[in-house]
Amino acid sequence: MTIDNLPSRIANHPTVRAVRSRDPQEKPGIIDAEWLRRICLAAGADDVAFATVDNPDLASEREHVENAMPGTRSFISLVVKMNRDNVRSPARSVANQEFHRTGEIINEAAHRITRALQEAGHRALNPSATFPMEMDNFPGRIWVVAHKPVAVAAGLGVMGIHRNVIHPRFGNFILLATLLVDAPITTYGEPLDYSPCLECKLCVAACPVGAIKKDGEFDFFACSTHNYREFMGGFTDWVQTVADSEDAADFRSRVSDSENASMWQSLSFKANYKAAYCLAVCPAGEEVIEPYLDNRKAFMDLVLKPLQDKKETLYVLPNSAAKEYAERRFPHKPIKVVDSGIRGR
């Protein structure tokens, strides 16, 4: 044994000798919020704020982040803006490209920040902003950390009627990410003292399957059955349809060529959303609101009406409120009754 109780085989290892010959490093302590903010903005975030894991508003996250990184002390909440007209376009490929590209940018920023923290001597971790998630837990909680409550607690925005976070300047044209770090930060954010949501209810009018109610109630299955048709549940239903079909002709009578091509596209590139119209039409936020204030009718004709008029298949569950709503409000949109693909829902 050597003087510090290491077996001599380890003590004499070249790595150990190299590390031991260095000047002793100061143990990293509390993180300076200004230093960290500069790192985050330089890494590509458009806004950032911090929250402690001890914040009672984030009690729901504690156990989950402790599992992901034992010893987590603080959350770093990131915002990256999306290009608005891409999200608003009735061309779904354009909007989906914007969601995917912004997801890549925010993940890249989070990765760079994690590296900077690691190099400063901290333990830090960046769960994916979107997918991949913990599918072993499906259909339960698959996300490692819920970005919305963290962003709200850190003061980056407030959830609007459509349950997305609205940033006071950028509106809802943002994606969120959350990093975990093992140290306290000198300054934590405070929740905003107002909601940027105008309660205009354009999101309610835009959703083709009635998932958003006027009082802010959210119909999870209406949204996930349509918007997530090519994600976990919808994909499972598609596979069930393959399995249930008697032969190729029967399968082709159940699933159209464009639906198969669309599923192929989602599997080959990245899964594509069918709507997200609630985000597209939201006029809230200082950088977003002007055209709406100038002329509300013109704004609705430009942004809301093309999405309402678009001829597109709507996916609904049998005998659901979404089916009744879609038939009544959007008679020009073909409706397809499907299974959610989620067992025991």
Ligand code: B12
């Ligand atoms: C689960 C999830 C969904 C679910 C549920 C949505 C929701 N309102 O929570 C579905 C699949 C429907 C969904 C849809 C969308 N999502 Co989403 N989603 C998430 C995820 C993974 C967690 C959300 C969360 O924290 N929920 C829990 C609490 C905080 O929110 P809540 O509204 O109170 O939760 C209720 C529902 O979630 C519901 N619920 C959740 N799961 C399940 C499962 C079952 C079986 C049931 C019955 C209910 C249910 O129960 C909760 C309590 O009432 C986050 C990513 C992340 N890791 O945080 C992205 C996230 C919230 N999504 C986002 C986006 C952009 C969308 C879509 C626009 C997708 C798109 N491009 O089309 C739509 C918008 C739908 C809407 N109006 O909310 C962004 C929001 C950005 C912002 N500005 O706030 C996030 C933060 C992703 C990101 N990295 O930016 N999403």
Ligand code: SF4
């Ligand atoms: S569209 Fe209107 S009601 Fe819906 S979240 Fe935005 S501001 Fe609020």
